[in-house]
Amino acid sequence: MRMNTKPQIHPLVEAAQKFGSEAALARALGVSRGALNQWKKKGREVPAEHAPEIEKLTGVPCESLCPSVRWAVVRRSELKEAEHA
Template sequence: MDTSSIHPLDRAAKNFGSAQGLATELGVSKGALHQWKLDGRGTPAKHCPKIERLTGVRCEELCPDVEWWVLRRSIAGDGGQLDLLP
């Protein structure tokens, strides 16, 4: 199955177990996850590191406008894990 056409948030929800479960873990509504998928919205950067930790879906896919490589490089001694943000 080609996962390249599946929205990163849909993959994250599937990896986590459900969209509702992921939303609850993030402290947002399931509707918020849906809104983030709309054109021009995007996943808020503050949620990306936690989504990545929980699901394996990279921050770069969730919020491509942020230069995540800069953050990853600055914390490379920690294995590149983005735990900087809540």
């Protein structure tokens, strides 16, 4: 039986494809295409401050874009703040 060995697409590439292009996504975020390219490099990730906006624009989850952040904790605290507003 042959397993599917399709290469894993970088979550930022997926986000750019969903948004239309890397250039368009960079403009929407107010950053350069060079910044996006830096974020795609091995060992790097999307800065935490940009991940929620990318998720909102493309549906690619913060957890994929910036895995070093405990997004479940962030999301819970945002819900609590919204409940008390």
